[in-house]
Amino acid sequence: MKTLGDISNLPSMSDIAFLLLIFFLVSTMFAVEQGIPLVLPGRQSTNVTVKRSDVLEIDARANGAITLDGRPVSLRDIRPAVEKGLAQNEKLIVVLSTHPNTEYGLMVDLLDEIKLANARVISLRTLPAEG
Amino acid sequence: MSFQRTVQIENRIPTASMADIAFLLLIFFMSTTIFKMEEGLPVELPRAAAAQSQKQERILHVWIDAGGDVSINDKLVSAADLGDIMKAALSVNPALVIAFNADYRTAYGTVAAVIEELKKANAVRVSFTCDPEADSGPK
Incomplete structure (x- = not known):
């Protein structure tokens, strides 16, 4: 039987509470970290000699200039160049040399472009400080 | 003379206390949840x-801020200590991934010095932590 003064409608209260519970359970997102993975050469790794033709050299200078095999290029040119290089030579090794005074962000931008071009063998180098 | 039976057994599940239980759970989790404070250094990721x-x-997070300070596990460390810390961490978990949480303005030389120490300690799996690409922000 319904009464007019039945304002505190308790059953729907629990619905609201459970709705809130379920909403927050579903919408809670745990922070997942994203990063560019890379495997460094360890202690056991030996130096290998590679052919000059297998190497694509990308340099990031202290002033933010980028060179590709010695030619000055912009960040946008890196990806097509690496893709072209990989199409011509599957064993291509991309060497990313960065000057110690270069911003880390530029190095990550370049690494991002190289990874996006699907290069598998990437080598990180540091340019000599005076260079 | 017959008396009418006044007590009737109802076979209904009482739902009135459901709300109490739900709110109790809500309040319990609200008050006991402790959010982990941001560890490390303030950095703007690339x-x-x-x-x-x-x-x-x-x-294992390695934080490097724009000024070149290196922090691991909430402690500022120097490059010389890195090797020992890495060796200890690797002995606990050999599949450890070292995540570089470095500010995009950091000079690469600082990062390179840490990478050199990692190579020496044989911590070869690294990850350069980044924010997902967006139109705005540092580039």
Whole structure:
């Protein structure tokens, strides 16, 4: 039987509470970290000699200039160049040399472009400080 | 003379206390949840499109701020101590991934010095933590 003064409608209260519970359970997102993975050469790794033709050299200078095999290029040119290089030579090794005074962000931008071009063998180098 | 039976047994589940239980749970979890404070140094991460999700349980964070300070596990460390810390961490978990949470303005030389120490300690799996690519922000 319904009464007019039945304002505190308790059953729907629990619905609201459970709705809130379920909403927050579903919408809670745990922070997942994203990063560019890379495997460094360890202690056991030996130096290998590679052919000059297998190497694509990308340099990031202290002033933010980028060179590709010695030619000055912009960040946008890196990806097509690496893709072209990989199409011509599957064993291509991309060497990313960065000057110690270069911003880390530029190095990550370049690494991002190289990874996006699907290069598998990437080598990180540091340019000599005076260079 | 017969008396009418006044007590009737109802076979209904009382739902009135459901709300109490739900709110109690809500309040319990609200009051007991402790959010983990941001550890490490304040950094503005670089942005990258090739970033992949990393498994949290295997990660050791290395924080490097714009000034070149290096922090591991909430402690500022010098490059000389890095090797020992890495060796200790690797002996606990050999599949450890070292995540670089470095500010995009950091000079690469600082990062390179840490990478050199990692190579020496044989911590070869690294990850350069990035924010997902967006139109705005540092680039």
